[in-house]
Amino acid sequence: MTLLTVENLEAGYETGQVLFGVDLVVEESELVSLLGRNGAGKTTTLRSVAGAAEPTVLGGEITFGSEQLAGVAPYSIAQRGLSFVPEARRCFPRLTVRENIRLAINHASDPKDLETVLDFFPELSEMREKQARNMSGGEQQMLAIARALAANPQLMLLDEPFEGLAPYIVRRIEDIIAEINDQQGIAVLLVEQNVAAAVAVADRHYILDEGRIVESVSTTQLRENEEMRQRYLGV
């Protein structure tokens, strides 16, 4: 069944339009990536779906399950089972690990409990009472994912979760994403520039360029089509 449908999405900022008709679909329990170079509009797409105040959605439709998301407040979208892990982690700096996760649990309709979540992240489990601002970038990234996971969503939007992470941790987090998707059946829409990581995790890939989806390919296709990678992703 189709979980998320984005149809002909147009969006932009005060400074100008950024998306010019994005179409994409995420099926239930699917792991899809959205690739594209800097400024292609990946973040803009995710933020539009999550209902952020900026960018302004100018046209098109976003359907989650059977509901239209246009004009719905972000918290209400979250409560319907869509978790968003934005760029730059955005952990609450003055809340502890426990409080960060607790918050998500308090406001989800069918949350996981704290211990289940922390089982995924032994390293966080050891620093429950540490405030997020005192954690390193990688630690914070884990916390951000843990927080999203705690809400037990149907769909998780991940915006460049590997940015600034050590290769080793990238692998950890790849595994975690795969595991979440695999065991819990949580669908994931993963935004990345790191094609290698995307390829390692996702089954299907959209390529975004200048605000339009220019390709929708399988992992194999992406692996094989060097020319496409070069053209849109510079790899």
Add this chain to the structure above:
Amino acid sequence: IGGDDDGSSDGETMNGGSSLDSISIGMVTSTSGPFAVFGNAAITGAELAIEDLESEYNVEIDLSTDDSQLEPGTGLERARALVTEGDVDFLTGAVSSSVALRLAGWATDNEVTYFPTGSHSDALTGGECGDFVFRPSASNSMLANSISSGMVEASDEWFLMYSDYTWGQTAADAVQGALEAAGNTVVGREAVPFPSDDYAQYVNRAKASGAPAIGVLIAGLDLRKASSQIIASGIQDRTLAMHQLEDFVFWGMDKDAASILDVAGQVWGPAVDGGEDFKQRITEQGEMDPYIRHLLGYISVDQGVRAAVRAESTAAPDMRDALEGHEVSSPIVDMKGGGDMYWREGDHQLVQPTYTVTSRSTDAMADDPHKDWFSVENKFAGDDVTRPVEETGCSL
């Protein structure tokens, strides 16, 4: 010449081609904030005076008022605007000593006649007196001298609590001087910031001093706060004195609380026997019951206009000549309750009778035809309570 304010004799002069067919008066006083009730009362009084004067003389009198916001600088600015832009002939007004002193300084420098309507600070007719400044109200020392006999009788030891600005400071000095001159002791004195919302700590100190009597020289509406905290601390049975009582302040409290005052000095009040007609007119205005500020507004305008008429000029030096040493004979003498009133030459103080009052018992406090909560104990002739010119520090 013992001047004669009586309309009949001056009327002739007026018709005799005098240039004075209109007089314009500026009044800068507090019409906003906690002192607005004082300022507005003075304006009401001034308007009544104009009514009377216009019907008495063939002269058009015009009153412009502006708000001093209780700030000397603002007051000065407004006063200056009234003089330069509004072309007023002379100035009146101010409810507080700070504003009055500032206007007085400027008036002296700029040759403008000024009647500081509501200020009691001794400095105004003392160290900071001025050529063109004439105080229509009684000074702190006049009031202090008035109540000192009552205070001396009531207790040998006193504790003084006073508002910490010119008015309170000079009042405390005057009262202490009067008490000590009579051989009494002041066991402690406390300056209280003004305004202040917390009198508890000062009341505590008054209490701890052990003095059986307390002088509460607190200005304006703060007197209410101080009184209610005196009651809360349980020392209301000690003798309480206030040198310059304005009935209005106590009208805001319940009668029980208002009845704690034992000795008080007063320039004038509804309890004074005189000016019944005036009181009636104020009451009819419907806004407020009559009290001293109404009369002060009236006196300022009355004396200013009459001086100009006598001098046939509104130039400050001419008005000064018409005022210095002038024996007042206008209706204000009667309103004040009778007695000698004259403008003293050396310091420009309007020497006038003063009163001491005490609060009536709760059930004797009348509310009709106007509020009458105090009764007069004594009346003093101005000359008996005014300090000699040599002691004022004023050299005019």
Add this chain to the structure above:
Amino acid sequence: MSSTLDARTRMQRLLSERSPAALLGALAGVLLLGNAAVQKPGLFIDQAIGGLVYGMILVMISLGLALVLGLMGVVNFAHGALFMLGGYFTYATMASYGLPFWAALLIAPIGVGIVGIVIEVVVLRRLYGKEPIIGLLATFGLTLMIEEAARFVWGASAVQPAKPEFLTGGTDLIVTQVGTYRLFTVAVSTISVAGVYYLITKTDFGLSVRAGVQDGEMTEFVGVNLPLRFTAMFFLGSAIAGLGGALRVVEFGIDPGAAEEFVLLAFVVVVIGGVGSIFGSVLAGLLVGWAQFLVPVVLSALAIVTGVSAINVQGISDIIPFLVMIVVLLIRPRGLFGEEGLLE
């Protein structure tokens, strides 16, 4: 903010930061107080109790401000105006509608809370996440508006309803007598502090509000209906301000000038306590209260001992809150319990 949880630990930490200078200062303080207590024992006790009572009143005045400042990051200058409105609403309820004091004590805070909601929805909502100064400026403007509106409705002079009969007069505390009404104020203030403290540190509501001030957008992404919560929070802060005004008007009356009179003092208390710490504000309120009552006694006692009468500075209590603030901030730049990075 979360560390308000373990106020005790923080207290210990504060006390454990001993330096020779601090020790010397403490010693000097004890000596001075001791001297005052010996010279004027009766007065000293009176003032100590009076200071405590007054301090709790300050806490009441500052609590709403501390809440809104520490948790929402809004420097709410209009706190004083809301406080003033609380007074007027009480007056209106009692004098104009003839309702009893108790009813006013309930109605006025709710009324002020509703005004707070309007302010939050119309103005403050647009300012979250911006520099704190901007909030200060906007609420400065609001203060002018509210003040002027009050002047329009109730006039420029002070108004005061009658104190409830059984709260007039004083209560004998054996060593001293304190106004019964003041004791009542202290009780209300204590209950409010305890309630607020519990709400913020122990409840889920408190958690989501704390998260909201750190990163509002993310809080919404997590599923929190933040606008509603912030509005609720501001309602609470305003209602507490209104309660403070309600308590005050009965004792002292209220006039439009009160809007600016108290807000500065409230800021001073909050800053001494350290922005973000409710516990700090409470302590700071008491500290200022005590300082205001005891410093003059200490000085006059010292003047007696040394024979230098100039030490007994007249009228010093007005400036004491500011002096306390200068001393505290020079020693601890973020106040007693302020947190690094919060509102700096």
Add this chain to the structure above:
Amino acid sequence: MSHANETDEVGHAKSTDRGHDQEPSPIEPAVAPSSAVLGVHEMTRTFGEVLAVDTLSLGIEAGELRAVIGPNGAGKTTLFNCIMGALNPTEGSVYLNGSEITGDAEEQRPHKGMARSFQSNQLFADQTVLENIRLVVQTARQGAFSMDLFRSHYSVGRERAIEIADDVGLTADLDAEAKNLPHGEQRRLGIAMALATDPDVLLLDEPTSGMSPAATAETASLIKEVRDDRGLTVVLIEHDMDVVLSISDRITVLNRGEVIATDSPDAIQGNQAVQDAYLGGMREEI
């Protein structure tokens, strides 16, 4: 995901009471910290109970391009902060050209020849690109504080600023406000500003993070170019192993606040301890 002791290797900082259970392999080569251009001697920095940097010594030679890698939370940024004076080390000392600078004020260090870029963008956001750079040039010329009141700022450092902007490829954006630049260009502006201090030693904290692969490659060559042209000494924190391996002379690997290896790129790739602690079996290709 089958590593011997999983939690340790994730590389969050360890707590103070932990013993040294891991033998540091190839240690810092024989450059005494005090004789190198930039030397760090037994530096320790703690945050409460957390040991972010643990008795760490480092010697960077003149002209070297040194990469510092390590897991998140290894203490890389903290190390930079301590070197630049943004943080005070709990213990240990920092040397520049043989003289100790540990206690010097942060703002003095750029004037001694050190400069840094930040992990997250730090700019004078409302100012134009030109003015951002010009301000730094001005500061570099006039010292940390100068009461230069009698001329117009146009006459100080404009040309130099334009040159530097040209060097990093920002010429087209000179009049744009910094906050309106795209992310990648903002990072480049950060580098330009560091260069504008005219440093001998340049510390870059993840200069390519958030850049597209193309821009990353450009930046990498820019760094190398600058080093070669100006004879700079560069210390580079980077997670992008392509960049690290392609441009650095030597690589220092940090783990839990300690140096676990310093060696050439090739040797580091073959180092088992590094593999375990950081690289964790890097993917060679897509």
Add this chain to the structure above:
Amino acid sequence: MSGESTDRATGGLPSMFERYKIPLGLVVLVVALRPLITSEMVLGYNAIASKMLIMMLFVAGFNLLFGYTGLLSFGHAMFLGFGIYIPAILVLNGAWVLPAGGNITFLVGVILALAAVAVYGYLLGTLIVGMGEIYFALLTLAFSQAIYFIVLRNPGELTGGSNGLTQGTLPDFVEQTRGEIAIEAFGLSLDWYWAVAVVFLLGMLALWQIVRSPFGRSLVAVSENEQLARAMGVDTTSYKIWSVTFSGVFSALAGVLLMIQNSGAAIENLSVFTSGDTVLMAVLGGVNYFFGPVVGAFSWLFVEDFLTNFELWQFPLSEVTFVTVDLSDILVYWQFLLGALFVVVVLTAPEEGIWGYIRSVASWLRKRMQQVRA
């Protein structure tokens, strides 16, 4: 954004006109202000024009600290106070070889005041510039209150306590007659407005030079991103301290003028409300612009002194009136309108203020005109 060379953002090299339009604007201002204010339409009086200039200088001095360095002082009245009180005290009492009332005494007093405020500003700055935003604001308030308290206590009978100094504070060269002030020097008589205008111009030009100098740009760097500035080698602490110092000196200069304008020293000029109004004026005008404080002070005083006295509003002019509206009832509550205006400014663009709006309207118009022409 990047037109005026001393607004906070600065771009490319502007033309000569662009570069010197601020001095030009200042001259136009002083020449036009009084005729404008005292014209039939506005019905102002002379003294208000000079007061406006004084307050403009004061607020501009304040804005050097707030707008350009990013430090909000909530106690700026204390600096004003130095300029008011020190010359007044000296003139009133004389000192040593200086006779009371002498012109030289006054000049010495002015120099002393500026020097004292510089030393005080420097020391105060050293003590508190390291504090966080709100802490800094409250500490300046606290120190200002402390000074207020000292003056109120009337130490040595010098300050006149709550009365201020009301008589004898003016030097001999100041002449007053029924509210008009003139400066009599070297056989010439200069109207007070023009005397103020000269000092105002000199002061504002000095301020302008400061903000356009390399020193001034460093201040801006400090306010925009202190952490970065320090990392780039800017001694942010010293710049802040000197900014406090300079700001204090300019404010004190305004204080000297205010003392003569008010013929004495009033303690309310030291009060927290003066400080608060200063902040309001700056923000109202626009803190990011050199002319912001000028516009802010003007609008504030205009509203305060004119609207309160405006009884009838006639449009278009009194001779040919079509509409007459009695505004007196509403304008009593002018502060409400002012508050509302303030809220609107802060909500829409706090850094822009009225001047920012005027500028954006002007540039919009310019664009439109170009479009029309094209």
